[in-house]
Amino acid sequence: MLAEPELLRGAQRPRLFTAPPTFLSSAGREAVELAALAGLDLMPWQQHILDVGLRERADGKWAAFECAVNLPRQNGKGGVIEARELAGLFLLGERLIIHSAHEFKTSRVAFQRIQSLILGCPDLRKRVKRMLNNTTETSITLVTGQSLQFIARSGGSGRGWTGDCNILDESMILGDDAMGALMPTMSAVDNPQLWYFGSAGIGHPSVQLARLRRRALAALEAGEPDPSLAYFEWSVDPHVDECAPGCADHDNADDPASWAKANPSLGYLITPEFIRNERASLGGSGIFERERLGVGTYPSDEADTWQVIGEDAWRALAAADSAPADPVAFAIDMTPERTHAAICVAGAWRGGTHVEVVEHRPGTGWILERARELHAKWKPRCWVIDPGGPAGSLIPDLEDEEKGLGVSIVQTKARDVAAACGQFYDAVTEQALSHLDEAPLASALAGAQKRPLGDAWAWARRGVSVDISPLVGVTLARWGLGVEVEEEGAPNLW
Template identity: 70%
Template sequence: MTLLSSERSAGRLPETRLPVADDGRVYGWQIPPIETTPPAVSTAGQEAIDLAARAGLHLDPWQQHILRVGMGERPDGSWASFEVAVNVPRQNGKGGVIEARELWGLFIGGEELILHSAHEFKTAKAAFKRIERLIRQTPDLHKRVKTYRQTVGEEGIELHSGQLLRFIARSKGSGRGFTGHCNVMDEDMILGDPEMDALLPTMAAVPDPQIWYLGSAGIGAPSVQLGRLRRRALAALEAGVPDPSLSYMEWSVDPHLDECPKDCQVHDDLASDEAVLKSNPGVGYRLTLEKVARERATLSADGYARERLGVGDYPADSADTWQVIGEDVWRALAAAESTPSDPVAFAIDMTPERSHAAICVAGEWRGGVHVEVVDHRPGTGWILERARELHEKWGPRCWVIDGAGPAGSLIADLEDEEKGLGITVVQPKGREVAAACGQFYDAVTEQTLSHLDQAPLASALAGAQKRPLGDAWAWARRIVSVDISPLVAATLAKWGLGAEVEEQGGAPNLW
């Protein structure tokens, strides 16, 4: 999922990485692999960068980039982004971004109330101590402070001019009763509906508010709000149109999918240094490849991917289902009386874990194509016997299996004359797999495909998403628990009707 902003693709932004330093030091990507932001004509980010430097906080290029993007302004001077989200692995230095944004809000922006919240009180208190230290060591800022509130639960910094920065732990009640001009949500990977319901309405009466979300990769169910923000960003990138009110910046890698061939060049190798540099902008400043290598040797594979490479687990909304083909569109093509005619083609697919497999058929019907799940069961031991039975009964023109997929291991046995079918299994190349997916999609949109509204196929479509395959795409499952083998098999079976093969059939039409 290496999605670059349109500006970076057009070459109007800095390079994603800094060159290797004279002393051999290497740096992480300073521009995020995933970024989308609404148009802006100016930015207050440079003011925040300069003020932070006066306070002794010298920001890395990537931290400066976040501030320039997130604090972009419209022609009338209002914020281009109501929401700014920063998703970056731990220990890279996101705290410096927060401190620079809060210093600006207090001392330059004139924001009357800035609410800094974190999942745990100890995290909020640590943030208070850091920014207090920056202000105290800067005389011209310190003299503008009326009081540093130290009372437990009341921590904050109040200026003589009335501006207030408060630090609170999030709960379903925290923040109620306050009118925040800027809300800073630290640890946003633990942020759900109750906390948002308490904090977001505090900004309703503010003419030009802004909310910042900062954290690391999603950790599943607690990452409700982060998941929503991320889906909005990816949808904007997919459409090529920025979200009108969201700036989203994420440093992460795009790991190989279960469906990827061994020589896949599209996705990232999680064990590589390149993956570390892509997902960790702090390398070269506060992280090193040597330190990360020690983490890789100690952490679990999933833990390392999440905590260091930004591979998150984001909870699904109902909008997450039926991402490629809409449910209403698919259901409308159901035809209980569909009866395909010769020629027919069969295809087989299975899950990467080999936990389930599916056999599907496609045949001509009323000027279009009918697809059907013939069999879908747990395991794989049943496939050969069932294939022999189907082949003898229906005499299909071909059997299709993606040789690069998990079902590729069945091909040798299927082609064996004694224990298999004694035929040549058709194996589509990568570009033909992509063509098959495109043809299936087109048939649905053009309403030239029918089906029996079978649950396995509907469930597969509901949980499927696209994966890049060259300049086109192929099917992939959205989460590990989704079984898309019926969808893949149906897609390949339909493609098999037009594939150039030696006819294998000859049996009468017994459908």
């Protein structure tokens, strides 16, 4: 029987939870009281995270070096972040707190929120020396020297900063490059702490979140808490294909009790009516399960990679000085879930072909504007899209005279896709292709496999956690160099 939604409140304790067992005290209560002084009243689940995350051992060190909060969007994780940052600045004496997000606009919004809290509290405002929000720095600095810096994650951002506390927002988009830039900043700190905040894993971009989650699951399975990780996850355990009718061991996406299990702010910030409408709108696409019920896809560390093209063969074709020469062809592809998309280019280079991932970003809203910029700059011989793939929906807008490119998009047929894949593979084996050794393309190749297509084959993902849109994009772009297009006299580079 399904629960009555109007009678439910969100679960104030996470479904998956582990934390270091040894501690003497916690600064969580003081952090909650400080947040209230600033006008931020925290819900019980938010207070619980701070109580656990700010536990201290007898030697004064944090019980948990890493704290990971994984819960569906719009539940109020920002409140926990703000309370932790206020505590770091005004209670704990942390000299430098670094707040990072995948995109700087997210970090800027976080700055504006905590700025409002501080300015609204005279006791805190009088301790502030300056607040900067310009093109070079976004930060809050106290008269005593403590600083909270807001940055976007990249291979260089945060490098050289010795942070007492690192806050990593949008941790479902967090890979090795960002961790390599940020983790060493804490090595010289006496008592560092690292906080991750995000929602359910979205596949390959969720590399670090997947590692944290595996550690938590291993600790729960073994019955032995991880000695340095506090992990909080609000999610459901969904039904699988093997479930028998009436299965009571897994959670039903249509049951309001499942909504409550995954959303601690149900009945506080989120209404059952909204979730009911959200469920009806999103249907069976899987997006509802990920975004509202916390059912993610997480990459593994398994070694069964590079099944089609060997890693050594691919790396040998990397050339840092390579670049596409005119004429060039562009292609667009995206993941079936529409979580990520790629724009790729191909052009001639030293008797062969150069391929490159021009842009690879989350979402799809950025594609049209970026395509217009590239089209104006490069004047390519063609744009290629597989109309049967997820990017096929972009074709009408791209062909539109006013809001698009105003050109006909080359649309592949099944035989064209097979030919493109075969030609790409041959170019690699014949060493007639160059690339820049870009991580998105290497990751796609590492996780790609073949799928039959008539008597030939096409690219396929080995699992839902693999994003092969960069690989499909460069394959179609290379094919686009030789396809017949409307303009006359276009050279054939193949």
